[in-house]
Amino acid sequence: MPQTRNDFRVLAFLTIASLAGACKSVPVHSATGFTFDGFKLGDMYQSKVMSREPYNAPCDNDPIDKRSRRFMVYGALPCRDRTFPEKTTVMFYLAMNPEGTPKYEQPIVAFAWLGGSYFKSRSNFPLVPGDTPSRATEVFGAPIRRFDVGWKRWRLAVSQHKNDIYSIANGENLAGFVVGPMPDDPESEQWRGLGQMWGRYTVGRSK
Numbered sequence: 001m002p003q004t005r006n007d008f009r010v011l012a013f014l015t016i017a018s019l020a021g022a023c024k025s026v027p028v029h030s031a032t033g034f035t036f037d038g039f040k041l042g043d044m045y046q047s048k049v050m051s052r053e054p055y056n057a058p059c060d061n062d063p064i065d066k067r068s069r070r071f072m073v074y075g076a077l078p079c080r081d082r083t084f085p086e087k088t089t090v091m092f093y094l095a096m097n098p099e100g101t102p103k104y105e106q107p108i109v110a111f112a113w114l115g116g117s118y119f120k121s122r123s124n125f126p127l128v129p130g131d132t133p134s135r136a137t138e139v140f141g142a143p144i145r146r147f148d149v150g151w152k153r154w155r156l157a158v159s160q161h162k163n164d165i166y167s168i169a170n171g172e173n174l175a176g177f178v179v180g181p182m183p184d185d186p187e188s189e190q191w192r193g194l195g196q197m198w199g200r201y202t203v204g205r206s207k
Contacts, residue, residue, distance in 0.1 A: 028163070029126070029139070029140055029163060029165060030163040030164070030165075031110075031163055031164040031165055031179035031180050031181075033124075034123065034124055034125045034179055035123060035124055036111065036113075036119055036122065036123045036125070037118075037119065037122040037123065038122075039108065040108075041107075041108050041109070041110070041111065041179065041180050042107050042108065043107065043108055044105050044106065044107060044108075045072065045092055045094050045104055045105070045106060045107070045108050046102065046104035046105040046106075047105060049092070049108070050072075050104055054074070054084060054085050055074070055090075057082050058072045058073060058074055059073055059074055059075050059079030059080045059082045059201075060072075060073050060079065060080065061073070061104075062193075063096060064189035064190055064193060065183065065188055065189045065190055067096050068096060069093045069094060069095065069096055069109060069110075069190065070093075070094040070095075070096055070097070070103065070104075070106065071091065071092075071093060071094075071189075071190070071193050072091070072092040072093075072094060072104075073089075073090070073091050073092075073193070073197055073201075074089065074090040074091075075089055075197065075200070075201030075202070076088055076089045076114070076115055076116055076201060076202045077200070077201045077202065077204065078201075079200075079201050084116075084118065085116075085118055086116045086117045086118040087115055087116035087117070087118075088113055088114070088115055088116025088117065088118035088119065089113065089114040089115055089116070089176070089197050089198070089201050089202040090112075090113050090118075091111070091112040091113070091114075091193070091194060091197060092108055092110075092111055093108070093109050093110035093111070093112075093180065093182075093190060094106045094107065094108060094109060095107050095109050108180075109180055109181065110164075110178060110179065110180025110181060110182055110190075111178070111179050111180055112176060112177065112178040112179075112194055113129075113176050113177060114129065114168070114175050114176035114194075114197065114198050114202045115129050115175060115176060115198075115202045115203075116129065117129075125177065125179075126139050127139060127167070127174065127177065128174075129173075129174055129175055129176050129177075130173050130174065131173070131174045132172065132173060132174065133157075133159065133167065133169045133172075133173075133174060135174075136159060136161070136167035136174060137159075140161035140162065140165050140167065141161055141162055142161075143159035143160055143161055143167075144160055144161065144162060145159075145160040146158065146159050146160070147160075147186045148186065149168075149186050149191045149192065149194060149195040150195045150198075150199070151192065151195040151196040151198065151199035151200065152199055153199075154195065154198055154199040154203065155195075156168050156169065156170055156175055156194075156195060156198055157169040157170075158178075158186070158191075164179060164180050164181050164182070165177070165178075165179055166178040166179070166182065168194075170198075175198065175202075176198075178194070
């Protein structure tokens with residue numbers, strides 16, 4: 001038992017320190033807080049991204065989910081004879097342009113990337129493809145929902161974390177990530193499109 005005023009002060013300090021350690025929580029991350037190679041969610045795609053390499057030649061773009069968004073994609077493997085650097089597949093989900101407005105000069109609503117290492121040194125995102133799902137839980141907190149997406153024989157396990165952050169696993173390792181709001185339905189075109197980009201243009205075409 002403490003006998004002096006100093007003893008009580010030491011005990012109080014240790015108690016506070018112990019409580020602080022016990023209450024330590026996962027750092028708060030938000031999808032809007034990340035920057036990727038000079039762009040972030042909300043930026044205008046055409047002027048901020050598509051105007052420069054290696055983003056100036058997407059391999060495809062499609063209106064998806066009843067024209068609610070536009071899907072701009074770049075493949076790690078040849079897609080219309082084009083490849084994105086460092087074995088990385090990249091996807092932009094844009095707000096759909098109102099009639100009479102430029103279709104590409106629209107805000108980036110969500111952003112996804114699979115495989116490769118392109119954003120390892122070009123982003124403040126704390127994880128990279130190849131990390132483990134447990135590492136995603138350490139950084140972003142326990143998933144609030146899990147579901148699978150895929151294309152043909154390929155399946156990916158998606159973990160939805162707080163604040164519109166998704167980690168995507170292929171077996172024991174993370175294949176990639178999505179930041180930004182995404183549909184709840186894993187059968188939506190937005191998720192099925194991501195699964196197709198994994199199967200066809202990241203790991204290889206189905207035989």
